[in-house]
Amino acid sequence: MEGIGKEIMYSVFRMQKALYRLVREDAARVGITEVQLMILYTLLKKENIRLNDLAEKLNLSNSNVSGTVDRLVSAGLVARETSKQDRRAVVLSLTDRGRQAIQEAFNHExxxxxxxxxxxxxxxxxxxxxxxxxxxxxxxxxxxxx
Amino acid sequence: MEGIGKEIMYSVFRMQKALYRLVREDAARVGITEVQLMILYTLLKKENIRLNDLAEKLNLSNSNVSGTVDRLVSAGLVARETSKQDRRAVVLSLTDRGRQAIQEAFNHExxxxxxxxxxxxxxxxxxxxxxxxxxxxxxxxxxxxx
DNA sequence: TAGAAATAGTTTCAATACGAATTATTTCTA
DNA sequence: TAGAAATAATTCGTATTGAAACTATTTCTA
The missing domain is CATH 1.10.287 (Helix Hairpins)
Structure with a gap:
């Protein structure tokens, strides 16, 4: 915990906060939260992804993603349906409104x-x-x- | 959002997660959480710090720190008292048990x-x-x- | 092929996390 | 120097966060 190692840690924390703050700003502009935005972005890049894969890509626990996806489905931005290949799995995709939201979030503003x-x-x-x-x-x- | 900028973002997120995981491990060993541990560490390095300064050092909102300090005070690890110079302010310091906890968290294990x-x-x-x-x-x- | 093990998600719980509103106090300024 | 503005914390509300326990389904294996 001494010396330069600690510096690395604090530096990473500050950097992460700075990034998060900007993501939050874009997300707030379209009325959603940071994590919700990152989920929409990931879905834009790769539709029909499973919840597990989504969680792994975002480095979040799937209990976390599960709850957040809940809210996105409630908000009508994401569609969730059971996979036909594996009935344990859930497949996620953007709705039209979801696509619109993510494009607006990352527009020229x-x-x-x-x-x-x-x-x-x-x-x-x-x-x-x-x-x-x-x-x-x-x-x-x-x-x-x- | 395209290209190498996105890479930077994901890389930082992964790095931060990795660090956080280790902090959590050390914290769990003494029965507290990551943020609580970081607060104790900061107090070890600088006693009698104000809540505001603590929040700034840790890059956290002070509403967040306020609540977390609550829990640390309840656990008997931190002492909180009103500043004599400025009665709006709160001054924080480690209790003996708090000092013990932080030293145990960062021992050879x-x-x-x-x-x-x-x-x-x-x-x-x-x-x-x-x-x-x-x-x-x-x-x-x-x-x-x- | 029946039971065990593994996998995919959800739920639950406690602890963050932060913005906004609020309270208390201090400092500024007309 | 009284009122306004600024500052320090707390409280409140909503949204993450992750571990652990759980359900459902699939895959493995003796």
Whole structure:
């Protein structure tokens, strides 16, 4: 817990908060929450995904995703139906309103998009790749997967 | 939302999850939660801190910290008293049991500590500093503080 | 092939998490 | 110096969060 290791931890927490804040801003603009937005985005990129896969992609527990999907279904943004291949499984997809919501969230007004673009313009690509590579390795060490 | 910006976002989320998991493990060993542990740690490093400053250091809302401190006070790990200088403010400090808990959480059994140490051993110091520097700059861009 | 094990989701529970409204106090300013 | 504005916490309401227990279904295996 001493020295530079602690710095890494605090730095990651701050970075994550900053990102989350922007996601929340975009989400609030269309009247949903951060996690709901991320779920819609994931569904936009890959329709007919299972709840488990969704949870894994977002790094969330599936109890969590299960509840959040509940609210999205109630709000009429996501459709949930039992898989025909595996009746234990649930398959999720966007409704038209859901598609509309996600597109509106990430339209030209999206602050997250603007800022991410600015990051891409500020750093050399190889710097970013270097950053991602180090972070990936650190994460593997943390998870005991080196 | 496209390209490498999205990668940065997902990478940070994964890294943060990995760190949080280890903090949770240490916290569970002494019967408290992640956030409670981080509060105790912050109090260990700086006694007699105000709730506001604590929230800022941890990047949490003070409504959140207020509630969590409640639980820590109930558990007898933290003492809360009104500041003599400013009667609006609350000053927090560790109780003996609180000090004991935090030291036990980060003793030689701490997985977080071991893994952070392994990270320090794996990377060259300048690599880590480079990583921290890029992350700091990215965060500032995200917050619009370049 | 019957029972065990594994898998997919849901439910439950306690603890975050944060914005907004509120209370109490302090500081500012006309 | 009285009222306004600012500051420090708390309270409230809603939405995550994840572990654990549970149900339902599928797959494995003796």
């Amino acid at each position: 999206s602050v997250l998009r603007k800022r991410l673009k600015r990051i891409e313009e500020t750093f050399k690509e190889e710097e970013i790749l270097q950053y991602l590579s180090i972070q990936q390795k650190m994460k593997d060490i943390l998870l005991g997967e080196e | 701490s997985v977080l500590r071991k893994r952070l140490k392994r990270i320090e051993e794996t990377f060259k110091e300048e690599e880590i500093l480079q990583y921290l520097s890029i992350q700091q700059k990215m965060k500032d861009i995200l917050l619009g503080e370049e």
